[in-house]
Amino acid sequence: MDYFKKVNQAVPSFDERVGYELKTKNEIDTLQLNITRTCNLSCKHCHLSCHPNRTEDMSQDVANKCIDLLKSYNFKTVDITGGAPEMSGVFKYLVEESTKLGKNVMIRSNLTIYNDEKYKDIPIFLKNHKVDIIASLPFYEKDKTDKMRGLGVFEDSIRVLRRLNDLGYARDPNLNLNLVYNPSGAIIPQAEQELEAIYRTKLLEEYGIVFNDLFVITNSPIGNFGKWLDKSNNLDRYMKRLYNAFNDKIVDDVMCRSTLSVDYDGNLHDCDFNLSLGMGIRSKNKNIFEITAKDLEKRPIATANHCYSCTAGAGSS
Numbered sequence: 001m002d003y004f005k006k007v008n009q010a011v012p013s014f015d016e017r018v019g020y021e022l023k024t025k026n027e028i029d030t031l032q033l034n035i036t037r038t039c040n041l042s043c044k045h046c047h048l049s050c051h052p053n054r055t056e057d058m059s060q061d062v063a064n065k066c067i068d069l070l071k072s073y074n075f076k077t078v079d080i081t082g083g084a085p086e087m088s089g090v091f092k093y094l095v096e097e098s099t100k101l102g103k104n105v106m107i108r109s110n111l112t113i114y115n116d117e118k119y120k121d122i123p124i125f126l127k128n129h130k131v132d133i134i135a136s137l138p139f140y141e142k143d144k145t146d147k148m149r150g151l152g153v154f155e156d157s158i159r160v161l162r163r164l165n166d167l168g169y170a171r172d173p174n175l176n177l178n179l180v181y182n183p184s185g186a187i188i189p190q191a192e193q194e195l196e197a198i199y200r201t202k203l204l205e206e207y208g209i210v211f212n213d214l215f216v217i218t219n220s221p222i223g224n225f226g227k228w229l230d231k232s233n234n235l236d237r238y239m240k241r242l243y244n245a246f247n248d249k250i251v252d253d254v255m256c257r258s259t260l261s262v263d264y265d266g267n268l269h270d271c272d273f274n275l276s277l278g279m280g281i282r283s284k285n286k287n288i289f290e291i292t293a294k295d296l297e298k299r300p301i302a303t304a305n306h307c308y309s310c311t312a313g314a315g316s317s
């Protein structure tokens, strides 16, 4: 049986547990752009199974349509992700055009890409455009980080974090540097505040590094991580943990309620997880070349049992 069928059979359905049809808010404020599947890393928890040999990349035509959409609809934030978004041919274009339109621009970075000669100029480019950086650092210690992301990744990340601090990131109020933690096994992360305090102390005392906020992510049981859960016989246990940790107080704030996610090929999704599963938006038009203002009105969200990772415990940032 395919692992995703097991995700949906392990516990009662997410829709039943929520008890009503989950819908977007009246206004969607974030346009998320997933512009490439290429990445210099190949992490075992990657929900999009990205790696250096993947070639899917957003075309200039799709990028132009994204900018047209930003001009015609009042998104406040543009969230650029991948893969390693910096490796995409349209990365700089999207940052430049989005900032010209006055949008808050954030990018999701694995940090290590900035050690590559070809991408060494990107931190200064980001600083000049006042782009917020959301940087993955799965743990504040070398062993756990390297186990998840590959040998040497922790030290490479620390080197880049120091460089970002030197450029003013997390020191200048206009240059935000947020870190992302996600656990390495079939567990639900501890509370954000406790973990943030530990990260802050460890990174400052041991490496002289500062950051703004720590975002805690619960791994979604899909992609590489879903397959690993299945293969290691952890899938059932993990789904039960997510189900038992369901917190109805955070359902209103799950990110799909205020986000539209565009894939590299222009297909539209409620979030990056649905994008990874190929679950399109529940609207007549499902691609950026077809979208109308009506598609952005309040609409039902496509849900399944992977959604339990967004509602477990204190929620997933």
Ligand code: SF4
Pocket: 039, 040, 041, 042, 043, 045, 046, 047, 048, 049, 050, 051, 082, 083, 084, 110
């Ligand atoms: S999790 Fe991030 S850094 Fe790791 S392979 Fe996927 S996109 Fe790359």
Ligand code: SF4
Pocket: 254, 255, 256, 257, 270, 271, 272, 273, 274, 301, 302, 303, 304, 306, 307, 308, 310
């Ligand atoms: S997985 Fe996506 S659709 Fe499901 S609750 Fe989370 S953000 Fe919403």
